[in-house]
Amino acid sequence: MRRRLLTGLIAALISTSAHAGALRFDGGEFAKIPDTVALRPSEFTIELWFKAYSTPGSWNHLMTKPTGTGVSDSFWMAFSPNTRMALEVGVDDVELNRWHHVALTATTTGPGVSYRELFLDGIQIDFWEYNPPWPYDDSPVFLGADDNNHDGIGGLRFVGLIDEVRIWGQPRTAAEIQATKDSELYGTEAGLLAYWRLNEGQGQIMHDAVATGSDGLLGYDDLPAGDQWDPAWVTEGAPITPIPEPATMGLLALGGLALLKRKQRQWHGVSLIIRKC
Ligand SMILES: [Ca+2]
Numbered sequence: 701m702r703r704r705l706l707t708g709l710i711a712a713l714i715s716t717s718a719h720a721g722a723l724r725f726d727g728g729e730f731a732k733i734p735d736t737v738a739l740r741p742s743e744f745t746i747e748l749w750f751k752a753y754s755t756p757g758s759w760n761h762l763m764t765k766p767t768g769t770g771v772s773d774s775f776w777m778a779f780s781p782n783t784r785m786a787l788e789v790g791v792d793d794v795e796l797n798r799w800h801h802v803a804l805t806a807t808t809t810g811p812g813v814s815y816r817e818l819f820l821d822g823i824q825i826d827f828w829e830y831n832p833p834w835p836y837d838d839s840p841v842f843l844g845a846d847d848n849n850h851d852g853i854g855g856l857r858f859v860g861l862i863d864e865v866r867i868w869g870q871p872r873t874a875a876e877i878q879a880t881k882d883s884e885l886y887g888t889e890a891g892l893l894a895y896w897r898l899n900e901g902q903g904q905i906m907h908d909a910v911a912t913g914s915d916g917l918l919g920y921d922d923l924p925a926g927d928q929w930d931p932a933w934v935t936e937g938a939p940i941t942p943i944p945e946p947a948t949m950g951l952l953a954l955g956g957l958a959l960l961k962r963k964q965r966q967w968h969g970v971s972l973i974i975r976k977c
Pocket residue numbers: 720721722863864897898899937938
């Protein structure tokens with residue numbers, strides 16, 4: 701009975717230890733990550749979880765790296781007001797008020813040619829030979845918006861929640877996407893260039909869990925009081941398995957030790973009985 705209680709306690713610690721959390725965008729907010737080399741992969745997988753609250757009146761950009769002086773983007777993922785087209789998730793793909801996972805991959809198939817695939821909930825739903833890919837410039841990556849005006853305050857803004865944003869330096873297969881989309885990562889996984897869990901719950905910074913990665917900023921600037929373009933931290937997160945936190949790992953180790961000691965006591969008991977015989 702005691703062992704059952706201990707096992708239950710350990711299971712409870714695993715399921716509740718990590719903070720859940722995400723960012724909520726109300727159609728007037730964004731976050732942005734300053735440009736770095738890690739944000740310019742020639743081949744890539746970008747992925748995130750989102751929960752849309754309303755059907756978009758125009759394009760709702762989930763994640764975008766604008767380039768040039770027009771409307772072009774080096775990469776983008778958007779929730780379109782139309783049926784699906786051009787690597788955008790369409791209104792016919794998305795169930796409102798439900799978490800979906802979306803991933804975009806880019807594979808170089810020739811000089812200046814990029815083959816791109818769009819996955820929704822782990823299933824490929826669109827592909828496009830992108831020729832030529834738009835070259836990167838020093839624009840930041842926008843979360844929850846595009847920035848066609850190039851004024852740093854975004855546009856085409858999303859309404860809903862965004863969580864678990866990742867950038868990988870290689871195109872991942874459907875099987876690889878499916879294998880990792882439902883669990884938090886440690887940030888040390890091979891090929892992972894940037895990773896924002898969005899579990900902070902407060903403050904102006906979204907921290908990159910990759911040691912060499914880039915922290916992002918909520919809204920236009922990092923004033924302690926915030927600014928009008930800040931998305932809101934929420935405690936609801938994507939429906940994924942959290943990784944145990946260090947404190948929990950310690951408790952788990954203690955729990956394991958207690959179980960081991962109990963086992964040892966049982967073994968000692970057995971050996972005593974043998975001697976008595
Ligand atoms: Ca999260």
